Amino acid sequence: MNSHQRHEDTSTLTENHSVRGASIAAIQHHYDINDEFYALWLDPTMTYSCALWDEDEIKSPIEDAQLRKLDFHIEQAGAAHAQSVLDIGCGWGSLLKRLVTVHNVNRAVGLTLSESQAGKIREFSNSSTDVKLESWYDHCPDSPYDAIISIGAFEHFSRLDITQKEKIEIYRFFFHQCCNWLKPDGRFSLQTIIHAGSIKKNEFISTEIFPESDLPLYSDITDAIGGQFNIINTRYDGKDYERTCKKWLSRLKAKREEATELVGKQVVERYLKYLALCCVAFYRGDLELLRMTLQRK
Numbered sequence: 001m002n003s004h005q006r007h008e009d010t011s012t013l014t015e016n017h018s019v020r021g022a023s024i025a026a027i028q029h030h031y032d033i034n035d036e037f038y039a040l041w042l043d044p045t046m047t048y049s050c051a052l053w054d055e056d057e058i059k060s061p062i063e064d065a066q067l068r069k070l071d072f073h074i075e076q077a078g079a080a081h082a083q084s085v086l087d088i089g090c091g092w093g094s095l096l097k098r099l100v101t102v103h104n105v106n107r108a109v110g111l112t113l114s115e116s117q118a119g120k121i122r123e124f125s126n127s128s129t130d131v132k133l134e135s136w137y138d139h140c141p142d143s144p145y146d147a148i149i150s151i152g153a154f155e156h157f158s159r160l161d162i163t164q165k166e167k168i169e170i171y172r173f174f175f176h177q178c179c180n181w182l183k184p185d186g187r188f189s190l191q192t193i194i195h196a197g198s199i200k201k202n203e204f205i206s207t208e209i210f211p212e213s214d215l216p217l218y219s220d221i222t223d224a225i226g227g228q229f230n231i232i233n234t235r236y237d238g239k240d241y242e243r244t245c246k247k248w249l250s251r252l253k254a255k256r257e258e259a260t261e262l263v264g265k266q267v268v269e270r271y272l273k274y275l276a277l278c279c280v281a282f283y284r285g286d287l288e289l290l291r292m293t294l295q296r297k
Contacts, residue, residue, distance in 0.1 A: 030210060035092070035116055037262045041251040045070075046092035046120070049152035049191065050241040050289050062247045065240075069191075070098045073149045076233060076293040077189040079105060082146035086181060087111070088136050089153020093121035093129070100128040109145075111136055136174060144183040154192035158214040160206060171216065171224030179228040179296050188229065188294040194218055196238070196288035202277060209274045218290065229294035241289040242282035249275040 035046075042048055043063040051065035052072050073095070079085045080103040087095050090110025099105040110131045112118050121131040132139070136153075157174060158167045178188050195217050206213070225231070252259060252272060259268045281287040 033267065034263050035120060037259055037267075038092075040255040040259050040262075041248050045094040045097075047094040048091055050193075050237065051244045051247075052237065053240050053243055062244065065244070066094070067098070069151075070095050071102075072291070073151060073189040073191065074099065074103050076291075077147035077149050077187045079103065079147035079149065079187075079189075081105070083107065084109065084143070084145045086139075086141070086145045086148045088148065088150035088178075089156075090117070090121065090131060091152070092117050093124065093131065095149060095151065096121065096129045096131070097124065100126075109141070111139060136177065139177070139181075141181055145181050145186065146183055147186055148178055148182060148188040149190075150188070151191040152193075154190065155210070155215055156213045158216065160214045167214070167216075168220060168224050171220060172226065175225050175228050182296045184296060186296050187232070188296070190290075190292045190294065192216065192221075192290055193241070194221070194288050194290045196285050202281075205274060205277060208270055215287070218288075221290075221292070225294065228297065230297055231292065232295050233291075233293035235291045236288050237291060238282045238285065238288040241287070242279055245275050245278040245282065249279060 038048065039046060043061065043066050045063060045066055047066040047070070050069070051062055052069035053065045054060070054068070057065065074080055077085070079099060082105050084107045085099055085105050087099075087108060087110040090096055090112050093110060096108045096110045099108040106128065108129050110121060110129070111134060112121075112131065113133065113135060115133060118131050118133045121129065125131060136157075154174075157170055162170075182188065193215055195215050222231070249272065252268070252275065256268060256272075259271075278287070282289070
């Protein structure tokens with residue numbers, strides 16, 4: 001399938017700009033609460049996604065597991081020493097910083113809808129890093145990337161109030177865009193939470209924590225990829241996310257008083273409940289963590 005055919009297949013989506021995932025307001029509802037609040041319970045890199053744990057690690061700090069995760073995705077994407085790499089959903093910039101300071105990437109571009117996150121990245125960014133306050137939907141690079149990485153953003157690309165057909169169309173257009181942004185044979189390393197087995201909507205998380213967001217099934221992703229990418233590697237690390245959430249929950253409990261001073265009791269209690277629910281969901285297997293490596297055909 002050539003790029004012209006892919007464009008024809010997704011033309012209905014490009015014309016229907018109302019069919020999108022979480023809005024800017026919904027993203028900022030969660031991520032723009034207070035950077036200092038997140039810094040209390042995330043690791044020093046401010047990485048807000050599932051870590052990659054070594055089974056032999058018992059008491060090692062979460063920062064080590066987060067850096068291992070970043071290096072894993074960089075290796076899977078073949079991004080080390082690349083001329084240009086795109087990070088879709090770049091958070092507070094830990095991957096961007098890792099790419100340019102450790103893996104000798106010439107230019108690392110990050111996309112985020114959070115003004116707070118973009119501002120934080122601009123504090124340390126230089127000529128090698130470029131953060132853009134924009135959706136992947138609107139991204140138009142000047143030239144193809146050598147590699148793409150997206151960690152923990154895919155969960156926000158769909159909403160609960162759209163049809164299954166619209167959901168797959170959004171995902172298909174996303175992969176279509178990634179394919180067009182990549183150089184031939186370029187790789188894309190993706191990390192996302194997925195539903196495992198039956199889909200169970202949690203009213204609290206879907207309204208109080210992540211409004212306008214919905215999780216995919218594995219089959220949603222493979223259906224949307226179609227003939228655009230080859231799947232090179234797939235792994236499931238739900239237990240890693242259970243452990244990560246337990247670490248975050250423990251750290252927030254330990255800093256409850258400081259957190260309350262920053263954002264108030266109601267917000268702190270909301271996040272304690274959210275992290276506890278996530279621990280249970282990954283423990284029971286209601287949710288799974290997918291890491292997938294794709295290569296452009």
